Amino acid sequence: MLRTRAKWLRIAAAMLALAVVAAACGNDDDGDGVVAPVEDAAPEATAEAPAPEPADEPAAEAPAPEPADEPAERGEVTIGVLVPLTGELGEFGKIVADAIEFGVGEINAAGGTVCGNIRTVVADTGGDPETGIREATNMIESEGAIAILGPTSGIMVALVDLAKREQVVIMSPYAGTITLNELGGDFVYRTVSSDLGDGAASGLWLSTRGYGSVAFMVQNEESTISPAEVARTEVEEAGIDITDFVVYNPGQPSYQAELTSVLASNPDAIFLAGGQESGVTLIKEAVAGGFDGEWLFTADLAVPEIFDAVGAELINDKAFVEFADADPSLPEFISFEERYSGAGAPFAPNSFDMVTLVALSLEASGQCDGAGINSVIRDVSDGGTAVSTFSEGRDALADGDDINYEGASGPLVFDPSGTVSGAYTIQQAQNGEWVNVEFYPASTFVE
Amino acid sequence: MLFLQYLTAGIVTGCFLILATIGFSLTRQVEGFLNIAHAELLGIGAFTTWWLNASQGWHILIAGPAAVIFTALVGLVIARTIYDPIRRRGPAVLLITSTGVAFVIGGVIDAMVGTGIRTLDIGLATTYKPFGIRVTDYQIIVVALAAAVSVSLALFLNRTRIGLAIRARAVNPELAASRGIDVRTTSRVTWLLSSGLAGVAGVMLAVIATLTTDLPFHQILQILAVAILAGLGSLYTVIASGLIIGIAMDVSVYWIPAGYRPLVAFSIVIIVLLFRSEGLAGTKAA
Numbered sequence: 001m002l003r004t005r006a007k008w009l010r011i012a013a014a015m016l017a018l019a020v021v022a023a024a025c026g027n028d029d030d031g032d033g034v035v036a037p038v039e040d041a042a043p044e045a046t047a048e049a050p051a052p053e054p055a056d057e058p059a060a061e062a063p064a065p066e067p068a069d070e071p072a073e074r075g076e077v078t079i080g081v082l083v084p085l086t087g088e089l090g091e092f093g094k095i096v097a098d099a100i101e102f103g104v105g106e107i108n109a110a111g112g113t114v115c116g117n118i119r120t121v122v123a124d125t126g127g128d129p130e131t132g133i134r135e136a137t138n139m140i141e142s143e144g145a146i147a148i149l150g151p152t153s154g155i156m157v158a159l160v161d162l163a164k165r166e167q168v169v170i171m172s173p174y175a176g177t178i179t180l181n182e183l184g185g186d187f188v189y190r191t192v193s194s195d196l197g198d199g200a201a202s203g204l205w206l207s208t209r210g211y212g213s214v215a216f217m218v219q220n221e222e223s224t225i226s227p228a229e230v231a232r233t234e235v236e237e238a239g240i241d242i243t244d245f246v247v248y249n250p251g252q253p254s255y256q257a258e259l260t261s262v263l264a265s266n267p268d269a270i271f272l273a274g275g276q277e278s279g280v281t282l283i284k285e286a287v288a289g290g291f292d293g294e295w296l297f298t299a300d301l302a303v304p305e306i307f308d309a310v311g312a313e314l315i316n317d318k319a320f321v322e323f324a325d326a327d328p329s330l331p332e333f334i335s336f337e338e339r340y341s342g343a344g345a346p347f348a349p350n351s352f353d354m355v356t357l358v359a360l361s362l363e364a365s366g367q368c369d370g371a372g373i374n375s376v377i378r379d380v381s382d383g384g385t386a387v388s389t390f391s392e393g394r395d396a397l398a399d400g401d402d403i404n405y406e407g408a409s410g411p412l413v414f415d416p417s418g419t420v421s422g423a424y425t426i427q428q429a430q431n432g433e434w435v436n437v438e439f440y441p442a443s444t445f446v447e
Numbered sequence: 448m449l450f451l452q453y454l455t456a457g458i459v460t461g462c463f464l465i466l467a468t469i470g471f472s473l474t475r476q477v478e479g480f481l482n483i484a485h486a487e488l489l490g491i492g493a494f495t496t497w498w499l500n501a502s503q504g505w506h507i508l509i510a511g512p513a514a515v516i517f518t519a520l521v522g523l524v525i526a527r528t529i530y531d532p533i534r535r536r537g538p539a540v541l542l543i544t545s546t547g548v549a550f551v552i553g554g555v556i557d558a559m560v561g562t563g564i565r566t567l568d569i570g571l572a573t574t575y576k577p578f579g580i581r582v583t584d585y586q587i588i589v590v591a592l593a594a595a596v597s598v599s600l601a602l603f604l605n606r607t608r609i610g611l612a613i614r615a616r617a618v619n620p621e622l623a624a625s626r627g628i629d630v631r632t633t634s635r636v637t638w639l640l641s642s643g644l645a646g647v648a649g650v651m652l653a654v655i656a657t658l659t660t661d662l663p664f665h666q667i668l669q670i671l672a673v674a675i676l677a678g679l680g681s682l683y684t685v686i687a688s689g690l691i692i693g694i695a696m697d698v699s700v701y702w703i704p705a706g707y708r709p710l711v712a713f714s715i716v717i718i719v720l721l722f723r724s725e726g727l728a729g730t731k732a733a
Contacts, residue, residue: 263581
């Protein structure tokens with residue numbers, strides 16, 4: 001599942017370099033109170049400075065900071081959209097932000113929530129947890145956001161404490177990290193399944209494809225190693241020979257050393273659980289090195305840009321990609337697809353579901369804050385009259401019914417960790433584009 | 448045979464590290480500080496190559512040299528406008544400033560290049576198997592360039608008047624100045640050279656890797672490792688330390704998981720520094 005790459009490297013390099021210089025020059029005038037933790041520093045900064053005015057607010061509005069726990073403007077309720085719009089995952093961030101805006105448009109067009117129309121404030125994390133914390137703090141303290149939607153895995157984990165402390169709901173459509181299996185459930189939700197589900201789906205695909213041997217190339221991150229371990233167990237249990245399980249570091253110019261043993265073993269398939277940067281280089285180097293077997297990629301590579309970057313002719317018919325996906329046979333998804341042209345993009349239905357769930361939770365609780373959403377979000381998505389849009393749900397609630405929001409991405413029943421069970425799609429590279437070849441509904445993995 | 452394959456990969460990695468580090472070490476010796484922004488100069492070289500090749504349709508043989516020249520000029524401009532005015536404040540201030548410069552360059556590249564991955568419009572590498580060892584044409588180019596750059600730089604520093612002046616300044620700036628060596632000229636030539644060398648490494652980064660805006664800065668830790676291992680002495684030790692670290696990292700994969708490659712690099716640095724605190728070179732000499 002989507003993961004963020006921490007930009008700690010710059011800081012580490014600077015610190016290392018400083019240490020070297022300090023040692024070499026014998027300098028002893030280094031300051032000892034370096035930088036306050038972002039969580040602590042940011043609120044102070046925002047408390048002292050005038051809050052930035054949202055672009056659509058009247059110019060006459062006084063530039064005083066908004067109270068932290070109230071909507072930014074009377075008659076509106078603010079939701080933060082915290083996504084990576086730059087960096088390696090920027091393509092996904094835009095999909096998520098667009099789908100949320102579509103959902104907001106539908107909700108506002110239907111008359112808005114009991115707390116008023118939804119206003120969004122969008123911030124780019126660049127995939128960096130530190131930036132994510134700073135922007136989230138700004139959204140809460142300055143903009144009065146009651147929910148923050150769209151963070152990737154590393155940023156979700158980094159925001160858990162902030163969400164609980166500030167009683168603001170955070171929700172992700174693609175953060176599969178298993179760390180949230182422990183931390184999620186109270187103010188922390190996701191409309192996608194855990195990475196372990198991806199591992200199970202990948203393992204099922206690899207086990208049933210008829211391979212005699214499989215090599216695993218796994219990026220050195222928790223979000224890729226965890227599902228790869230699950231897939232490895234399934235493949236082993238199927239009696240398939242695992243020639244290599246290589247955990248590599250991303251950010252290298254070349255991965256020839258990591259590929260040496262894999263290419264020598266010449267497996268029937270390589271399971272590549274990695275990001276776009278490392279993945280593209282690995283694919284090219286493996287093919288150039290003579291690998292002629294099949295591939296299974298994880299979600300990061302489920303984008304059309306891969307064909308340009310790798311060269312479509314190298315992976316056509318041989319490459320497959322696995323990712324959590326909406327069930328295309330569900331009437332809720334079909335309806336969503338009819339209304340929204342971007343419905344087929346990865347995680348677009350999950351993103352739409354997030355904002356609809358938030359809006360329905362506001363309606364159900366009648367409370368215009370994160371605590372209100374948190375208190376009823378499980379109720380509106382499980383048990384009661386089935387609804388698939390905000391307006392349906394609001395009308396049912398007005399009639400005094402319990403509602404069960406059936407999302408465009410699936411049934412959306414949250415487990416104790418705030419995670420939904422997922423369905424998965426396998427796509428194949430065909431003529432320079434990804435084409436669906438297999439779908440595993442959530443029931444596939446229910447024991 | 449498998450071991451020899453790892454060794455080959457290590458030599459190529461080492462040669463890339465030489466390309467990436469030799470300009471950094473030249474700056475360190477002559478200008479007297481660690482230019483953290485050097486890694487982002489690789490980024491300028493890489494993304495200029497990408498822009499000229501993939502967006503403007505220039506052949507890589509034209510785009511590459513153009514990117515090197517552009518990177519050299521950018522490096523010179525940065526040195527004259529940012530580093531020169533604060534030179535007297537000492538190496539620590541210059542280092543911290545260079546970290547800020549790295550962030551600025553990274554931000555500008557981010558803003559200009561945008562999201563996602565970038566690759567050149569060049570063909571897939573061709574693989575040869577001399578004596579059963581797999582090697583690609585791009586790997587051969589990296590090794591050849593590292594050799595050519597090293598020999599050229601050695602000849603320049605030893606056989607030309609300006610090269611000798613640079614060496615003299617590196618050993619003793621005050622004495623060099625008192626003996627009539629033009630400090631400004633040597634400084635500008637040094638910046639052109641070191642930034643141009645970063646540009647060469649950037650071009651090769653674009654050729655062999657998949658570019659993201661983060662990728663160039665990811666190289667800084669290994670550049671630092673090679674430079675620290677080399678010490679303040681001759682640039683020849685940069686060649687030796689680049690090869691040592693490159694080979695050690697890649698050959699280590701034969702025995703230990705690949706995820707520990709950076710650990711291997713820095714373990715070597717630590718072990719060498721324990722016995723030779725000045726690095727491989729020992730004392731400072733150009």
